[in-house]
Amino acid sequence: MSNDDDAWFYDIRTKTVAQGKESGALDRMGPYPDRETAERALTIAAERNKAADKADDDWKN
Numbered sequence: 001m002s003n004d005d006d007a008w009f010y011d012i013r014t015k016t017v018a019q020g021k022e023s024g025a026l027d028r029m030g031p032y033p034d035r036e037t038a039e040r041a042l043t044i045a046a047e048r049n050k051a052a053d054k055a056d057d058d059w060k061n
Contacts, residue, residue: 004021007031008033009022009023012028012029014027017041
């Protein structure tokens, strides 16, 4: 995504979604292509963490 002003972000402090970089970098997840995807930011992060944990476990064994 070349223009972050058009991208969507999830603010972990306020638990809200906004278009553009309205919150500080430490409170912001994204960018996401659309509002619906940004609303799923925590779920997406949890799924990615679970997959990474499984990859780590597979690598260790």
